[in-house]
Amino acid sequence: MKKIIALALSAVMMLSMFTACSSEPTVDTNSKSADIVVIGAGGAGMSAAIQAVQNGATNVVIVEKTGMAGGNTTRSTGGLNASETTFQERDKIEDSNQLFIDDTMKGGKNINNPELVKYMAENSAEALYWVNDMGADLTVVGLFGGASVKRIHRPSDTSAVGPVLVKTLLSVVEKNNIPVLYNTKAEEIITDANGAVSGVKVTDAEGTYTINCKAVIIATGGFGANSEMVEKLNPNLKGFGTTNVAAATGDGITMGTAIGAATVDMEQIQTHPTVHPETQTMYTEAVRGNGAIIVNKEGARFTNEMGTRDVVSAAILEQTDGQAWLIFDEAVRKSLKAIEGYISAGIVFQSETIEGLAAEIGADPATLSATMAKFADDVKAGNADEFGRAGLELPLTEANFYACMVAPAIHHTMGGLKINTAAEVLNEEGNAIAGLFAAGEVTGGVHGANRLGGNAVTDIVVFGKAAGASACDYVAANGGHTEATIVVEKVEETVKPEVEANFKDGTYTAVGTGIGGDVEVIAEVKDGEIVSITLGQHGETEGIFEGAVDGVIPEIIKGQTTEVDTVSGATITSNAIIEAVEDIMDQAA
Numbered sequence: 001m002k003k004i005i006a007l008a009l010s011a012v013m014m015l016s017m018f019t020a021c022s023s024e025p026t027v028d029t030n031s032k033s034a035d036i037v038v039i040g041a042g043g044a045g046m047s048a049a050i051q052a053v054q055n056g057a058t059n060v061v062i063v064e065k066t067g068m069a070g071g072n073t074t075r076s077t078g079g080l081n082a083s084e085t086t087f088q089e090r091d092k093i094e095d096s097n098q099l100f101i102d103d104t105m106k107g108g109k110n111i112n113n114p115e116l117v118k119y120m121a122e123n124s125a126e127a128l129y130w131v132n133d134m135g136a137d138l139t140v141v142g143l144f145g146g147a148s149v150k151r152i153h154r155p156s157d158t159s160a161v162g163p164v165l166v167k168t169l170l171s172v173v174e175k176n177n178i179p180v181l182y183n184t185k186a187e188e189i190i191t192d193a194n195g196a197v198s199g200v201k202v203t204d205a206e207g208t209y210t211i212n213c214k215a216v217i218i219a220t221g222g223f224g225a226n227s228e229m230v231e232k233l234n235p236n237l238k239g240f241g242t243t244n245v246a247a248a249t250g251d252g253i254t255m256g257t258a259i260g261a262a263t264v265d266m267e268q269i270q271t272h273p274t275v276h277p278e279t280q281t282m283y284t285e286a287v288r289g290n291g292a293i294i295v296n297k298e299g300a301r302f303t304n305e306m307g308t309r310d311v312v313s314a315a316i317l318e319q320t321d322g323q324a325w326l327i328f329d330e331a332v333r334k335s336l337k338a339i340e341g342y343i344s345a346g347i348v349f350q351s352e353t354i355e356g357l358a359a360e361i362g363a364d365p366a367t368l369s370a371t372m373a374k375f376a377d378d379v380k381a382g383n384a385d386e387f388g389r390a391g392l393e394l395p396l397t398e399a400n401f402y403a404c405m406v407a408p409a410i411h412h413t414m415g416g417l418k419i420n421t422a423a424e425v426l427n428e429e430g431n432a433i434a435g436l437f438a439a440g441e442v443t444g445g446v447h448g449a450n451r452l453g454g455n456a457v458t459d460i461v462v463f464g465k466a467a468g469a470s471a472c473d474y475v476a477a478n479g480g481h482t483e484a485t486i487v488v489e490k491v492e493e494t495v496k497p498e499v500e501a502n503f504k505d506g507t508y509t510a511v512g513t514g515i516g517g518d519v520e521v522i523a524e525v526k527d528g529e530i531v532s533i534t535l536g537q538h539g540e541t542e543g544i545f546e547g548a549v550d551g552v553i554p555e556i557i558k559g560q561t562t563e564v565d566t567v568s569g570a571t572i573t574s575n576a577i578i579e580a581v582e583d584i585m586d587q588a589a
């Protein structure tokens, strides 16, 4: 029997052992079938697969054309918009589902599909709790452009939302033994004589074959990296850069329309206003949300930085060279971890004084100083400023001062396959195509003419869940769920020390302080090196501590050091392990 091993790049940990394992789905090409095939292992695809399994699906497979899960979702920086949440209540933020709907419709210039927007808003809090229950830790509430109140929920350590979300979803996918067939590109959706979905033709390193199935969930993301498609739909965007991953080529739209799916709002393509023109690094809107301003090359402000992306992008394009500077101070830097990444990437100018910064960036020192002084006065007065920006908190007076060159780039494709609130894909007549579901950026209608920051993450989780639930129901009603034939084989791989050490051989035990009290850590030293680290008794949260085990322990073993990064979303458990290993290293010195 021929077997194809699809390599999964992610390492998973079994139990609480240090030993890393890789998930290696094994495809028996003689059977090649599943009940549900999810195309794309981004945020929408993984949410859909997990929800389907949680609702009782037993034979779900994800095909992913690249070698790793995440897609554009990994790049998302801000957070997840949700209304009427306990975190908003904790922070005394007055929000409502209706206000969320109103903001989204206004931001989308009222061409959004109101039913989809209503469904997204009303299910946003539940989606947030769902990802948090799985370990995402999106508990800090902030303000993003186009939102009337603080609504974006972000990781508690202010890190970017995408990696946290992808890691969380992927760990649940793996825990549920949902096979992800990496480097496997969906080429075509097959239908039967009645037009119902019956399979997906895929290509991997071994060739092209069909996975027969009852339902398909298209979750292939947008087409922001397909310049040909972008330019055809909007010639004004010719030559623009993109913030998107190379895989965002609109494959799902091509495959869906080929079997009769309707599309909506295809020409609605969003540019992000603050992208570094040379490296295409996107400066998250949180930099502005936390207080940064934008000035032109002469050093003057020209817009409300918290306006919607289309408005801010257009305003920048009217300035000299179609570029501008994002300016902030030390207080903003301290408020946002993402800024450290931009600084270490070497794309931020800095100076101890505003005049010095002006000299660095070639702006007029007097103009920039006057701009900053006026801004500080407005903040101190507590009034909306001359551009209508309100709710300002930081006067931008704390040295050092920073500047980042920005210009708009292609960021989000609002249009895509037409769906209803059950995530069923509709044909030109408005009828559901039997067995075909879609979620995420591949769909259209949720964001209208302009997506608000934080709404895409909500979209992919809310409609990913809807697609998974609907596909599960569809399979139950059309032949029923069957046993999986594409299964995940867990292959243990021992993590080995990569540097020499000189500890005393033996088995040592120590404790660190975790979120649930003491975390017992047991380490074995052999030939002078720590070769295994295992968790003993602990009260850490299921679904979270595994992240710390996966992330921290292999790095300690490889480097024979506790100078390792903690894992976002599992920081306290990470520190508990590090604390205990430091004690063990002292014992074994």
Ligand SMILES: Cc1cc2nc3c(=O)[nH]c(=O)nc-3n(C[C@H](O)[C@H](O)[C@H](O)COP(=O)(O)OP(=O)(O)OC[C@H]3O[C@@H](n4cnc5c(N)ncnc54)[C@H](O)[C@@H]3O)c2cc1C
Pocket (backbone or CB within 6 Å): 039, 040, 041, 042, 043, 044, 045, 063, 064, 065, 066, 068, 069, 070, 071, 072, 073, 074, 075, 076, 077, 078, 079, 080, 161, 184, 185, 186, 187, 219, 220, 221, 222, 243, 244, 245, 247, 248, 249, 251, 252, 282, 411, 412, 439, 440, 441, 442, 452, 453, 454, 455, 456, 457, 458, 460
């Ligand atoms: C730099 C950046 C920052 C962002 N920040 C935010 C933010 O702060 N807040 C917010 O709400 N939104 C943000 N977004 C938008 C948001 O991240 C995306 O809209 C969203 O993550 C899309 O999720 P998805 O699951 O639909 O697609 P993706 O996450 O892109 O996943 C699609 C997957 O499908 C795979 N695929 C594609 N074609 C095929 C095929 N033929 N066969 C098999 N697999 C295929 C891809 O490889 C990919 O893994 C940001 C986007 C970018 C680029």
